[in-house]
Amino acid sequence: MRKFFPVEDLARDERFNQITMNDRMADQRTAITTDSRPSRAANRIVPSRGDASDAARGLMHGIFVGEIQALEGAGRTCWDFTTGEEAPFELKLDMARQCWDEARHVEISIKLSDWMGSEIGEYAENTVLFQAACSSDPVLRLAGVNRALEGLAIDVFTTMKEFGEVAGDQYLEFAEDWMLADEVTHVKMGSDWLRKITENDPERRKKALDFQSVVDKLFSYGGTRSESQESPIGLARRFRELAGFDDQEIDVIADLSLAALEERKAAVLEAQAAHN
Ligand SMILES: [Fe+2]
Ligand SMILES: [Fe+2]
Numbered sequence: 001m002r003k004f005f006p007v008e009d010l011a012r013d014e015r016f017n018q019i020t021m022n023d024r025m026a027d028q029r030t031a032i033t034t035d036s037r038p039s040r041a042a043n044r045i046v047p048s049r050g051d052a053s054d055a056a057r058g059l060m061h062g063i064f065v066g067e068i069q070a071l072e073g074a075g076r077t078c079w080d081f082t083t084g085e086e087a088p089f090e091l092k093l094d095m096a097r098q099c100w101d102e103a104r105h106v107e108i109s110i111k112l113s114d115w116m117g118s119e120i121g122e123y124a125e126n127t128v129l130f131q132a133a134c135s136s137d138p139v140l141r142l143a144g145v146n147r148a149l150e151g152l153a154i155d156v157f158t159t160m161k162e163f164g165e166v167a168g169d170q171y172l173e174f175a176e177d178w179m180l181a182d183e184v185t186h187v188k189m190g191s192d193w194l195r196k197i198t199e200n201d202p203e204r205r206k207k208a209l210d211f212q213s214v215v216d217k218l219f220s221y222g223g224t225r226s227e228s229q230e231s232p233i234g235l236a237r238r239f240r241e242l243a244g245f246d247d248q249e250i251d252v253i254a255d256l257s258l259a260a261l262e263e264r265k266a267a268v269l270e271a272q273a274a275h276n
Pocket of ligand 1: 183
């Protein structure tokens with residue numbers, strides 16, 4: 001079996017539609033709109049939002065494809081590196097455990113999507129999570145995937161759990177709560193291994209943290225996730241703390257997200273002014 005699997009060759013059947021990050025950023029519906037009606041890119045997902053059902057279905061589909069890629073990425077990390085030399089056996093054991101969790105999350109996500117009235121392929125698949133799992137350094141993979149992207153998953157699951165709670169959907173609330181508990185474990189694996197492996201290698205640690213912040217920045221685009229109610233997804237401080245983020249790290253993500261939100265709002269005003 002070959003090592004370092006390219007993103008273009010991921011196994012998907014005809015139901016899936018893949019897009020790149022560039023496609024996503026260029027899509028007016030996810031970024032800047034001249035429309036004053038509530039859009040998917042505006043305000044926390046709550047049942048009172050006009051497009052709440054569709055926004056929740058879209059987010060659920062995003063979670064579903066993220067789960068598949070997290071499974072693929074953790075599986076590759078078990079295989080791509082020599083045990084003991086390039087990656088400790090215990091790290092691979094953690095990745096194997098993660099595969100088990102992600103496979104379960106894929107199943108749960110399919111059932112939840114069905115329950116919410118959606119189907120596989122209704123929304124596009126952005127493959128950036130797997131791309132972050134293609135680094136030749138396992139520590140960078142753990143920083144980019146486990147800390148940045150699964151850190152975002154903590155925020156997403158918390159928001160969806162709250163949405164289920166307010167909407168009175170016990171299935172959604174219960175399933176999101178269980179997956180959230182697993183994600184906290186996955187993020188903690190990233191935090192623990194990053195600190196352990198780079199304990200005496202500040203340069204490698206810096207490289208990993210820089211990669212993490214690049215991925216964080218990419219996903220802060222448009223202010224989709226921040227502590228403001230104007231963002232569809234909140235920042236889950238407490239669960240991030242449990243997952244090994246210190247206060248300063250959380251503050252940096254909070255500031256970055258808020259700046260991205262302000263940037264989007266300014267761009268919307270500019271686009272509206274040009275339109276009128
Ligand atoms: Fe997951
Ligand atoms: Fe995960």
